[in-house]
Amino acid sequence: MGKKTGFMEFEREHAAERDPRQRIADFKEYKRTVPDEQAQRQGARCMDCSIPYCSMGMDIEGSTTGCPLYNLIPEWNDLVYKGRWKEALDRLLKTNNFPEFTGKVCPAPCEGSCTVAISDDPVAIKDIELAIIDKGFEEGWIQPRVPHKRTSKKVAVIGSGPAGLAAADQLNQVGHSVTVYERSSRAGGLLTYGIPNMKLEKHIVQRRINLLEQEGIRFQLNTAVGTDILADTLKADYDAVLICTGAAKPIDLPLPGRDLNGIHFAMDYLTQSVKETLGEAPVDPHLNAKDKNVIVIGSGDTGADCVATALRQGAKSISQFSRSLQFPFQREPLNEWPAYPRVFSLEYGHEEAKMLYGEDIREYEIQTRSFKGNADGTVRSLYTERAKKIRDEQRRQFVYEEVPDSGEEWKADLVLVAIGFEGVENSVLDDFGVESSRGVISAEYGKFATNVEGVFAAGDARRGQSLIVWAINEGREAAYEVDRHLMGTSVLPTVGAASL
Ligand SMILES: Cc1cc2nc3c(=O)[nH]c(=O)nc-3n(C[C@H](O)[C@H](O)[C@H](O)COP(=O)(O)OP(=O)(O)OC[C@H]3O[C@@H](n4cnc5c(N)ncnc54)[C@H](O)[C@@H]3O)c2cc1C
Ligand code: SF4
Structure with a gap:
């Protein structure tokens, strides 16, 4: 655990924010990464309680509580407290493909369910998460991981938001050849064209896209599926298709x-x-x-x-x-x-x-x-x-x-x-003949399969407008199911239907 008496010795500290008077003069990020010592003090506050609700994404009273990625929060809190940053990074990357996004824009449902928060302010989990991944990039520990072997399977992912990117990352890492189709001129989905720069600067998104490209994922930008390329072509050319087109149709x-x-x-x-x-x-x-x-x-x-x-x-x-x-x-x-x-x-x-x-x-x-x-x-x-x-x-x-x-x-x-948003906004569903209900694609959580053989759906397109952390969860879980569909079994991690 962190420090036995840490939660009594140290108070919650927030990441420094730029002066509001100065920051409204530009579109740069308003928050800063916490210094190492501050992250370590916050890590020390973790009680490593026997039931870490912070790590257990679930639905209580209609809201997410705990981390939907089942991030191993008490483990990396302890490692950060002890200054073992590289090991903390390894633990973090086991469950989260993109901590540099969640560390900046997640509303941190983990913190509301932190045990310290029963009687005090919670551990600053999100700040620690960002500090770990930022150190990973600074130290050069994040390098392209090119798969050693390729399977002969090809997967098309439609949509390059966090769900599509997480799925593409997982499927590429087990050797499938993945192409991401994106109708915009840049990848990232709402990470790029929805969330303002003040919360997430776009070079951070591009840095990840570049890594994914170096690892072998192909990005086919400026290509709207359903108009520029048709469903029949994708079904013929690929062994599986995953629809991650978001749910940006406004009410x-x-x-x-x-x-x-x-x-x-x-x-x-x-x-x-x-x-x-x-x-x-x-x-x-x-x-x-x-x-x-x-x-x-x-x-x-x-x-x-x-x-x-x-x-x-x-x-x-x-x-x-x-x-x-x-x-x-x-x-x-x-x-x-x-x-x-x-x-x-x-x-x-x-x-x-x-x-x-x-x-x-x-x-x-x-x-x-x-x-x-x-x-x-x-x-x-x-x-x-x-x-x-x-x-x-x-x-x-x-x-x-x-x-x-x-x-x-x-x-x-x-x-x-x-x-708010009423659901999926384009004709891609009609083109595939995929069924939908109440504005989103019908595909059961945990299975992600649509009514069309070999066609899966994940992210906001399946669950409705939600959060980045849920999109990553769905991308990872859907990748497991796609891999199982292609290979009969999968070595990819899954939290299964536990994460609802
Ligand atoms: C303004 C705004 C601010 C938000 N802020 C936060 C926040 O601070 N924190 C948080 O956790 N969540 C936030 N969210 C929610 C979060 O962004 C979404 O839940 C998340 O991005 C969903 O990911 P996704 O991959 O499912 O879809 P998206 O990110 O919506 O990506 C879908 C992608 O599919 C592409 N696409 C669609 N149709 C086609 C087609 N036919 N062919 C090819 N490509 C296609 C789109 O261009 C898009 O790039 C915010 C949402 C909005 C709208
Ligand atoms: S992804 Fe969100 S919920 Fe999970 S640990 Fe990070 S800030 Fe908390």
Whole structure:
């Protein structure tokens, strides 16, 4: 274990963040990797408790608790505490293909279920994870691992997000010839074109893609399956196909005035911003917040990323709307450890906005009713009402009860709709004849097989919009099943249906 008395001696320390005043002037990452000694102090706080809930990804109260990759957290905590970094890296890479992504952007469901968190702040697990992989790259320990032997099997992976990349990595390592088809001009999926640079700079994603290429994976970019290349061709040319196309079809808000100019889906806005920062697209004034009153509708991560992006573009004002109540400052009785803590937090963009505008820009229990426009057809304002979220009479589900006379009009030159995703967005499923249900591909977790022989599905395309850590889990697990399908048995690791 770490240090017997570590959790009593040392407090939780956070990774240093750049000053909000400075960081809003650029699109660079806002967090820094922790120094070695800080990671070691945090490792020392690990109690190596007999049932490490931090490592056991499971669903409690509808949220993920513990690490879906079953990362061997107590083991690498101890190794880091003892300064045995190379061994810590070896343990980490046994379960996680891409710690440099999760170490930066995972919401860390492991930390909410850390045993130290019963009575104190949890071990800073995510910071330790990042420190280990960063050291791995710095020390030159991460080198291309080219498989010694090749099987004669060929696998096509459609989509280069974290699910597709994890699956490709696993399948390549056991010797199959893997080609990843990606319709965008860069690989990475939402790691590249969704998550803003402030959370994950794109050279970090490219560094991993380069490694995978050196290891033998082929990337066929600018190739949309279903249009540029058809399912029949892939089925004929490959021994197995894995669909990892994500679930980025946004939910719309079909309210009066929705067709006005200046109302956009958050994903279009964020993707454009990433392309501008990468120099792949010129600045589009319609999708830019400069000098505009911006309203972000939706309270999730995507909305928070819109806030941070609009700040950097020089928005005049920003408000973010949530239908729900503000989370409490402490766990409530129905949200006990080890469930994911549903408590108030200030995301990086919210902290920056508070610094700039002097207050939290979030509005709770508010619902948009309509949009109003100027004579030229551009949005001018939106109209809202307040509605309380309460239990229905049978106390079975939540309903919204309108607050009388609560109507308000808000100035708006740019409205970003970030209220979630309804599922898979393209015709690739029709082309393959793959069945879907409620917007996502029908393929049982643990088997990943679709109704079409030799065609598998994983990641958000199968489970719906989720997290990077789940996408990696699904990619790894699906690779095991694809390998078994091809070879009759598999030497790849699996946590099987344990991880639900
Ligand atoms: C704005 C935003 C911020 C987020 N922030 C976080 C975060 O901070 N932390 C976190 O854990 N999760 C976050 N998520 C969720 C996370 O990004 C996703 O759960 C994850 O990327 C899903 O991985 P995936 O591989 O299944 O799909 P994706 O990452 O969506 O990748 C799918 C890929 O398939 C490609 N594709 C689609 N159709 C075709 C086709 N027909 N032919 C070829 N290629 C195709 C797409 O271009 C894309 O590259 C965020 C999501 C969004 C939208
Ligand atoms: S991948 Fe996420 S849940 Fe797993 S150890 Fe890292 S931060 Fe925690």
